[in-house]
Amino acid sequence: MRALSFEPTRMLPTDATAQKAANTERVYPVKRADLPLSCPTPDMRLWNSHPRVYLPIDDEGGTSICPYCGAKYQLVD
Numbered sequence: 001m002r003a004l005s006f007e008p009t010r011m012l013p014t015d016a017t018a019q020k021a022a023n024t025e026r027v028y029p030v031k032r033a034d035l036p037l038s039c040p041t042p043d044m045r046l047w048n049s050h051p052r053v054y055l056p057i058d059d060e061g062g063t064s065i066c067p068y069c070g071a072k073y074q075l076v077d
Contacts, residue, residue, distance in 0.1 A: 029076045030057060037073055039066040 030037055037055045040046055050068035057064040062075035 027072045027074060030073045031077050032075070037064065039069065039071055
């Protein structure tokens with residue numbers, strides 16, 4: 001019997017509404033215009049991520065870390 005081999009499917013953006021994968025980077029730059037800050041952010045796909053949590057980046061001196069995935073958000077302006 002021959003073993004089946006599967007390769008991961010890569011999602012390619014096909015139009016302007018394409019979203020980036022959630023929680024794939026370790027440091028995310030954030031602008032004040034993007035506040036309030038949540039992880040995952042609104043422009044990330046949520047189907048394979050953790051529940052949305054809001055992070056108090058202003059109260060934490062401009063840097064905040066998600067308690068679920070460990071992603072670090074850095075205020076850049």
